[in-house]
Amino acid sequence: MYGLIGRILAVEGRREELVSILLESTGSLPGCHSYIVARCAEHSDGIRVTEIWDGPESHKGSLQIEAVRDAIARARPLIAGFDHRFETEPVGGIGLMAQ
């Protein structure tokens, strides 16, 4: 499995709009075992997204899905930056959806 943990900084005051867009396209993502959108406690414009995929290919593939491309296009103007990005190799636990 392939994991990504990252922080997205929204344009000031636009966090809730961005959270909504990020959650829109989580209906059906092939190869996705977990995709969770959370508000940062330490930054009023920060969002943490944690993702677990079969592998990097599934993650890359998701970026080609039409609904995801559409969401990205609408999200882009609301994004001020990305940081705190970590890659992981998830081993197990609670909340890994079967695929």
Place this chain on the structure above:
Amino acid sequence: MYGLIGRILAVEGRREELVSILLESTGSLPGCHSYIVARCAEHSDGIRVTEIWDGPESHKGSLQIEAVRDAIARARPLIAGFDHRFETEPVGGIGLMAQ
């Protein structure tokens, strides 16, 4: 909901043992919606644990469960340190288990 993202550094060469102990007690954790143990890509002794709970009380309560206390006691000598700790307020997504 209440989220925690953190990195645990294992004592050199002991990461796999520590991963196994961390995964042992994930059978039944009241108030837990997600608990995932992952190897860090960037550090050969690093483990990232991402947790989502009903609230901080559920997380604190889990530390009193006998199986968890036993696991913590066995894990402690294998832990070199903790860092990169972030709190979040998860909003939604894929992989949030019902409680």
